[in-house]
Amino acid sequence: MIKSKVINNFITLIMVVSLTASVLVRISEICQMKQPIYTYGPFVESKEDTDVLFLGSSRMINSVFPMLLWKDYGITSYNLGAHANLIPATYWEMENAFAVKQPKLIVLDTYGISNNFKYETPEYLHSWMDAFPLSMVKVKAAFDLTNDPYKDEAISQGLIGSDINGSPVEFLWSFIKYHSRWDEINDEDFNTPSTTEKGAEARIRVESFADKYEYDAKSDEYQLKESVDKDSRIDAAYVGEEYLRKIINSCQEKGIDVILTYLPSESNENHYAQINKSMEIAREYDVDFVNLFDIGIIDPATDYYDAKHVNPLGAKKITSYIGQYISDNYGLTDKRSDEKTASSWDNDYRDYAYYMSEKFAGAEEVANALVQIGFEEFDSVIEVYNQEYFNDETIINLFGKLSVDTELAGELCLNAGACVIVTHRGGQEAEVYSMNDIPQEYLQLLDDKKQEYGLETEFFVPGCGIRMTVINRISGALMVNEL
Amino acid sequence: MIFNSGQFLIFFPIVVLVYFILPKKMKNFWLLIASYYFYMCWNVKYILLIFTSTLITWLSGIVMEKIKQSDRTEERKITLKKWTVAASFVSNIGILAYFKYMNFFLDTIARICQGMNINLSVPVIDVILPVGISFYTFQALSYTMDVYRGDIYAEKNFFQYALFVSFFPQLVAGPIERSKNLLKQLAVPKKFSYDNFREGFMMMLWGYFLKIVVADRAAVLVDRVYGDIDTYPGWFIIIATLIFTIQIYCDFYGYSVIAKGAAKILGIDLMENFTAPFLQISIANHWRYWHISLTSWFRDYLYIPLGGNRKGKFRKYLNILIVFVVSGLWHGASLTYVLWGALHGLYQIIGDILMPLRKKVCSVFDLDRESLGHRILMMVGTFLLVAFGFIMFRADSVGHAIAAYKSVFTASNPWILFDGSLYTLGVNNKNFNLLLICFLVLLVADICKLNKISISDFILKQNMWCRVLIISFSLVFILLFGIWGPAYDAANFIYFQF
Numbered sequence: 018m019i020k021s022k023v024i025n026n027f028i029t030l031i032m033v034v035s036l037t038a039s040v041l042v043r044i045s046e047i048c049q050m051k052q053p054i055y056t057y058g059p060f061v062e063s064k065e066d067t068d069v070l071f072l073g074s075s076r077m078i079n080s081v082f083p084m085l086l087w088k089d090y091g092i093t094s095y096n097l098g099a100h101a102n103l104i105p106a107t108y109w110e111m112e113n114a115f116a117v118k119q120p121k122l123i124v125l126d127t128y129g130i131s132n133n134f135k136y137e138t139p140e141y142l143h144s145w146m147d148a149f150p151l152s153m154v155k156v157k158a159a160f161d162l163t164n165d166p167y168k169d170e171a172i173s174q175g176l177i178g179s180d181i182n183g184s185p186v187e188f189l190w191s192f193i194k195y196h197s198r199w200d201e202i203n204d205e206d207f208n209t210p211s212t213t214e215k216g217a218e219a220r221i222r223v224e225s226f227a228d229k230y231e232y233d234a235k236s237d238e239y240q241l242k243e244s245v246d247k248d249s250r251i252d253a254a255y256v257g258e259e260y261l262r263k264i265i266n267s268c269q270e271k272g273i274d275v276i277l278t279y280l281p282s283e284s285n286e287n288h289y290a291q292i293n294k295s296m297e298i299a300r301e302y303d304v305d306f307v308n309l310f311d312i313g314i315i316d317p318a319t320d321y322y323d324a325k326h327v328n329p330l331g332a333k334k335i336t337s338y339i340g341q342y343i344s345d346n347y348g349l350t351d352k353r354s355d356e357k358t359a360s361s362w363d364n365d366y367r368d369y370a371y372y373m374s375e376k377f378a379g380a381e382e383v384a385n386a387l388v389q390i391g392f393e394e395f396d397s398v399i400e401v402y403n404q405e406y407f408n409d410e411t412i413i414n415l416f417g418k419l420s421v422d423t424e425l426a427g428e429l430c431l432n433a434g435a436c437v438i439v440t441h442r443g444g445q446e447a448e449v450y451s452m453n454d455i456p457q458e459y460l461q462l463l464d465d466k467k468q469e470y471g472l473e474t475e476f477f478v479p480g481c482g483i484r485m486t487v488i489n490r491i492s493g494a495l496m497v498n499e500l
Numbered sequence: 501m502i503f504n505s506g507q508f509l510i511f512f513p514i515v516v517l518v519y520f521i522l523p524k525k526m527k528n529f530w531l532l533i534a535s536y537y538f539y540m541c542w543n544v545k546y547i548l549l550i551f552t553s554t555l556i557t558w559l560s561g562i563v564m565e566k567i568k569q570s571d572r573t574e575e576r577k578i579t580l581k582k583w584t585v586a587a588s589f590v591s592n593i594g595i596l597a598y599f600k601y602m603n604f605f606l607d608t609i610a611r612i613c614q615g616m617n618i619n620l621s622v623p624v625i626d627v628i629l630p631v632g633i634s635f636y637t638f639q640a641l642s643y644t645m646d647v648y649r650g651d652i653y654a655e656k657n658f659f660q661y662a663l664f665v666s667f668f669p670q671l672v673a674g675p676i677e678r679s680k681n682l683l684k685q686l687a688v689p690k691k692f693s694y695d696n697f698r699e700g701f702m703m704m705l706w707g708y709f710l711k712i713v714v715a716d717r718a719a720v721l722v723d724r725v726y727g728d729i730d731t732y733p734g735w736f737i738i739i740a741t742l743i744f745t746i747q748i749y750c751d752f753y754g755y756s757v758i759a760k761g762a763a764k765i766l767g768i769d770l771m772e773n774f775t776a777p778f779l780q781i782s783i784a785n786h787w788r789y790w791h792i793s794l795t796s797w798f799r800d801y802l803y804i805p806l807g808g809n810r811k812g813k814f815r816k817y818l819n820i821l822i823v824f825v826v827s828g829l830w831h832g833a834s835l836t837y838v839l840w841g842a843l844h845g846l847y848q849i850i851g852d853i854l855m856p857l858r859k860k861v862c863s864v865f866d867l868d869r870e871s872l873g874h875r876i877l878m879m880v881g882t883f884l885l886v887a888f889g890f891i892m893f894r895a896d897s898v899g900h901a902i903a904a905y906k907s908v909f910t911a912s913n914p915w916i917l918f919d920g921s922l923y924t925l926g927v928n929n930k931n932f933n934l935l936l937i938c939f940l941v942l943l944v945a946d947i948c949k950l951n952k953i954s955i956s957d958f959i960l961k962q963n964m965w966c967r968v969l970i971i972s973f974s975l976v977f978i979l980l981f982g983i984w985g986p987a988y989d990a991a992n993f994i995y996f997q998f
Contacts (some may be wrong), residue, residue, distance in 0.1 A: 026694045029964050036972040139986065183986060186506065193985040200930035471785060 073126030690767025703761030
């Protein structure tokens, strides 16, 4: 009798614990912030190999587009850049990634080598950590990153708030942080979409830094107006450097190649000190260092989103450069010829192209829309009804990037009140027409598309300042943006 | 460590597990170590204070026992015992006064001198208020009095007595136990009882619901309003005060229930500290069922020794006023608490004076004082009077309280009740509605308690699957809706803009 009561009680206890745990696991998934799952979920959940991982902060997120690397070089990669990630956090992100799948090569932006904090804020750490499953690596990461003596000292001196340092437990069971999201739960918490950009984020905006430069006839190059000490050095050893060494050591132990890089930036910081330190460490460990900061491929007038981040125009150039560098030096297999891989990645590329066309359609400024028209899968018909656009230097530069004869277009707008610009393959070729000269094929094309998609748009009729129609050559989809 | 901390959730199961594994002789020693560790988690130095109070009051009991057994005359014995009690009280109250009230007294003297244009430089004593000092000091002093009165024999085992003073579930926030109840139970270490475990666990669940779901949620709104009464005047203060009244009830009651539950798991029954105080029909009754351990302490060890109601009406009213002023001071070293206490003293005095008039009015208008409608009216009236007093309690200073009272009396913005303004006080509409639902749950629970219906007994009598569902649901509910863990703010997650 007593024995059966004990058994009964024990069973009740087990049932309470089991039921509670099961429900909490599910609720935890629902309450969790979805951004990490959206961005890194495809990497964590996919069983496919990934040959290259890109690591760093948001500078990396915006600079390298894995889908373009796939299309142009057949390289399978993932952009594991994370917002405000400092190098120690990047180290642990890399280790967590290796626990999921090991690449052949990592490319790391060494910005932050002279920083002593291990991470910025708990929220930034959650932005990638929440995507990875619970494991010993994740436990070590949580405890190591939150054990930050420099941050503790800064908190004790009142330089930063105590909420800047999280507790390790919140990263191991995110429900601790996110349970209070219950009042924000929506459809996306049950049906979380995934990024099509393979971890990258195209940031659409143009900020010109052309004023910082002046043309130097001697070198036939644009030089910074203010002189910069390119021999600047970091003398002290920072925590950033310590973890950079850990990254390289870990990769070399596993037989993974490392490329260190320093991405372009117009922010007022001592970049050369970090570049020189990175080069020194690269030499020490016999790894490549690609100085993208000095390479001169980025146009300061059109290719930046802001001082620290490039926009898609800049990202295309960086992606192309690094893709060529990897192809030339690392002998990675071009997997476009691998049927299984190609089938999956081509499918992903189609989704990516569709996503980029939707993003274009959502642009609210002319410059932002023009930045996106440069996507190679886009052909476009641009009707300009406002001559003022050809007085804006940024817009002129952007049209120039699309191979447009801006003088002719501006003249037509001034004299005839309008012009039509047709671009092919993301601006590799472009034509300019007056409203009376538009080739019949384009008129027919847009008319057919209008019927096909049931659009109400009246093409080639004034009614806005500029009408941009983009045709996605992969899917045939048509997107219109009137501004 | 506080009850709603990760530390306690690790500490407590370990303490319980080891307690029931250890042999009988070691159990109380283990609890003593755990209790001292619990207290040291706030500040290691605090241990000297609690040890000192423990030693003094234990010795007072030993000394009084020796006096009792000596050959002296009865008169001499009483005198010596009185001196012993006085020494115990003076030393313990002295320690309490120094750590809790010294700066308040000095500040008050400075203000009085300033008012009289006397220049007096008053030092500020840099001292940290030891957590729970008011609770364990009163508990220890009650032992001295109980031995004096012959209600109990002196405890000869110092460690046993030390455990009585420092028993961790009720150490920092009560209930203030009586030696007759707790010492007797601690004398007999307990075996594990599943029934005790179930009951205790359910009490703790209820306590956590009150504390982290209700009280801490209400605190967000109350802190917002009281933190800026210029921006949130009139009806904002009225609503915040009403919510604060329930907040403080849930905070205190919740903590007491967690303490009771934790003790129950260890086989110890602590006294009930709150019994539906807001469903009482008078202020006097409210105080009978609010913070019962403190109220009864003041009744037994201050009001009755002062003469209680045995020395005429005037003396009775004076005694009431003294008790409530001291009670106010016990709550905190600030004039606001003193005035709050005094207000409640006045409530009771006025209530007593007006009782014949109220009876007369009811008689003239043939009002049935026992009818449900009348009782509800009295309950609401009592609640509003208590809430009114809590403005003083919650305010940061007397000036702040006066400003709040002025704003309440000139309130002219009732539209805030309907235009969504209440959802802009740090608690959005979903959280506010959840709060209201929780208030309803609390009301139902208190009604059951008032009518001696035990909800936990009802649940425990159900089938296994039903009990499992209810307990699991409660756990998930508290974890999901409780205010705990690192702060989450959606604004901090807009990192993708950087």
